[in-house]
Structure formats: C-alpha cells, structure tokens
Amino acid sequence: MKVKLASNYGFCFGVKRAIKIAESYENASTMGPLIHNQDEINRLKNNFNVGLYTDLKDVKDDxxxxxxxxxxxxxxxxNxxxxxxxxxxxxxxxxxTPQQIVKKMSKEEYSILIFGDSEHPEVKGVQSYGYDLDDVHIVLEPSDLEKINFKYGKVATIAQxxxxxxKYLEIVNTLILKxxxxxxxxxxxxxxxxxxxxxxxLSVEVDVMVVIGGKKSSNTKQLHSICKENCEDSYLIENENDLDPKWFENKKLxxxxxxxxxxxxxxxxxxxxVESYN
Ligand code: SF4
Structure with a gap:
C-alpha cells in the first residue's frame, strides 16, 4: 500500500510546549489529562513519572x-x-487569549457568547472567566441563539x-441580525x-484515509469529519492496533x-x- 502524509499534521505548538514542560519537571502531576492522547500520557508516566489527578481534593500541599x-x-x-x-x-x-477576552469584555458589560462544546474542558475553563456567569452563553448552532436572552445590548463572541x-461565521451572521x-x-x-x-x-486524491488521534479529541474528530466529506473510506484510529486490513483491500493510495x-x-x-499491506 502506498502512503501519502498530509502536508501538515500532528503536534501543534501548544502540545509540543506542554510536553516539553512536563518532561522538565520529573515527578510532577497534571490536573486532568495533559493532552488527548493516552499513549503519550503513558510515555510521560513511564519515562518522567508524570502523574495524573482528576480531582482537586486529592492534590497534596507539596x-x-x-x-x-x-x-x-x-x-x-x-483552589x-x-x-x-x-x-x-x-x-x-x-x-x-479567549480566557482573557471573556474576562475583559464581561467586565465591560458585554454579554458573552462562546461557540463551542459546553462539556469540553477548554470551554468550561474559558466560560469560568465571565464576570456574570448567567450571561455567558454557549452555542453550537445558529439555531441555539433563538433561546438566548442577552442581558446587555452588546455581545462579545469567541470560539473554541x-x-x-x-460554522463560526454562520453564528456571527445570525448574531449580527439580532x-x-x-x-x-x-x-x-x-x-x-x-x-x-x-x-x-489530501482526502480528495486518496482511496482510503486514516486519521490518527484520541477518540475524545475534538480536533481529531473534526479532521475525521472533513476527510469523510471527500473520502467515504475515512477511519479514525488511536494507534496501529486499531487498523483493520480489510479497509485497504483493492485500494492503492x-x-x-x-x-x-x-x-x-x-x-x-x-x-x-499501512505500508506493509498489499
Ligand atoms: S490552541 Fe490547541 S490546537 Fe492550537 S496550538 Fe494551542 S493546543 Fe494546539
């Protein structure tokens, strides 16, 4: 099987930076998983003894x-x-940056609108910087705006x-109308x-597409959905163990x-x- 890599993929600046920081503090712990990739979290645990807390109550003084x-x-x-x-x-x-924007605009009495997943840790964090939490709203679709009553006549909006x-443009367009x-x-x-x-x-020119990343990662899920639009045979995997040789039958690239x-x-x-498949 012939393989072609996307011209841009993988670790971004923020993740590279976080991993470098974690590697430089042996025996430290992270509050929640550092990144959305269990294999990398295991590597940090095995090589640098980076621990993981999921509950603030368990954190000790030192x-x-x-x-x-x-x-x-x-x-x-x-806390x-x-x-x-x-x-x-x-x-x-x-x-x-969005945390600071929410803090500043909320203090200036702007209602806050966040385009994002309300359950995503990034959004929960950003939302918490609102001055008036009752007036920080989270939407995923333009239609979600219909249910919202903004407290102030002015709205500041940010995106996850x-x-x-x-999609952000669609939301902004709807917001401006009202x-x-x-x-x-x-x-x-x-x-x-x-x-x-x-x-x-890349997904336009290949027979089959493999997207590698954490199944909980919104970033990876989005890459998968983009590939699916052009290539029906697009698969989301976490590592090589998830590959199924059947996906590559009668495919060339x-x-x-x-x-x-x-x-x-x-x-x-x-x-x-993948290269080892016939
Ligand atoms: S915002 Fe997220 S995707 Fe962008 S550089 Fe930072 S960690 Fe990476």
Whole structure:
C-alpha cells in the first residue's frame, strides 16, 4: 500500500510546549489529562513519572501540578494555589487569549457568547472567566441563539480554538441580525486550520484515509469529519492496533493525517503498518 502524509499534521505548538514542560519537571502531576492522547500520557508516566489527578481534593500541599493545554476553570486554579501546590501553567497561549477576552469584555458589560462544546474542558475553563456567569452563553448552532436572552445590548463572541471557521461565521451572521453591537474575536487556532486544510486537500486524491488521534479529541474528530466529506473510506484510529486490513483491500493510495495531540512515534508506527499491506 502506498502512503501519502498530509502536508501538515500532528503536534501543534501548544502540545509540543506542554510536553516539553512536563518532561522538565520529573515527578510532577497534571490536573486532568495533559493532552488527548493516552499513549503519550503513558510515555510521560513511564519515562518522567508524570502523574495524573482528576480531582482537586486529592492534590497534596507539596505537589507540583501542571495545568494542561486546555486550561482549567478559574476557581480550580485559585483552589490549587490556595493548597500551596507548585503550579506550572502549561495552558496553551491560544487558550489563555479567549480566557482573557471573556474576562475583559464581561467586565465591560458585554454579554458573552462562546461557540463551542459546553462539556469540553477548554470551554468550561474559558466560560469560568465571565464576570456574570448567567450571561455567558454557549452555542453550537445558529439555531441555539433563538433561546438566548442577552442581558446587555452588546455581545462579545469567541470560539473554541478547534471549531470550524465556516460554522463560526454562520453564528456571527445570525448574531449580527439580532443585536446592535457585536464584537467578534477570532480565537480559532491556526494550527487547526493548517491541519484541516491539508487533510481536506489530501482526502480528495486518496482511496482510503486514516486519521490518527484520541477518540475524545475534538480536533481529531473534526479532521475525521472533513476527510469523510471527500473520502467515504475515512477511519479514525488511536494507534496501529486499531487498523483493520480489510479497509485497504483493492485500494492503492492511503492518505494519513493526525490530530494536534498525536506524537510522531505513533504516526510512524501506523505508516509502517499501512505500508506493509498489499
Ligand atoms: S490546537 Fe492550537 S490552541 Fe490547541 S493546543 Fe494546539 S496550538 Fe494551542
């Protein structure tokens, strides 16, 4: 099987930075998974003894805690500091920006609209920076706006970093029709655009497409959905163990891309495996 890699794929700047930070603090722990990739989390555990807390209550006084790329809610950060834990902030700067925008615009009495998944840790973190939490709204579709009553006559809007820009534009267009003042902040991350554009381009020319990444990663799921639009035989896998040789029967060219949390060593293992198919 012939393999062609997307012109952009894999680790983004924020993830590379977070991993470098985690590698430089042996015996530290992360608050929630550092990135959306279990294999890389296992590697950090095995090689650098990086632990994982899922509940703030379990953190001990002298712990070193690394804040993950997606950030954490404002109160969690405050509570961690109150515990005297050493806090190392590995939140991606592109996630810190929407947090600060929400804080500033909310203080200036703008209603806040977030385009994102309300259950996503990044969105929960960003939302927590709102001054008036009753007036921080989260939507996924333009139709979700119908149910919202903005408190103020002016709205500031931001997007989860991994969302599709086309959908954000639809939401912004709907928002403008019904509000006198709308401040739009494009907080969608370039790394996401670049990986998405490259995946779109490649999925047009291949017979089968493999997207590698965490199944919970919104970034990876989105790459998969983009590939599916052009190539029906697009599969989302976490590592080479998820590959099914049947997918490659009667196919000549396999395109491969990977989400922003997928390490190169996993991508290489998948490439080797796919290339070994006849
Ligand atoms: S995808 Fe963008 S926002 Fe998310 S961690 Fe990577 S660089 Fe940061």
């Amino acid at each position: 712990d070193t805690i690394i804040i993950r790329t997606h950030g954490i809610p404002k109160d969690d950060l405050k 961690l500091k109150a515990k005297n834990a050493k806090v190392i902030n590995a939140t991606c700067p592109f996630v810190t 970093t991994t969302k599709k820009k086309e 509000n006198k003042e709308v401040r739009v902040f494009n907080t969608i991350c370039d790394a996401t655009f670049e990986n998405q554009d490259a995946a779109r381009e 396999c395109g491969i891309t990977a989400g922003a949390s997928t390490p190169d060593w996993i991508i290489q293992q998948v490439v080797n495996c």
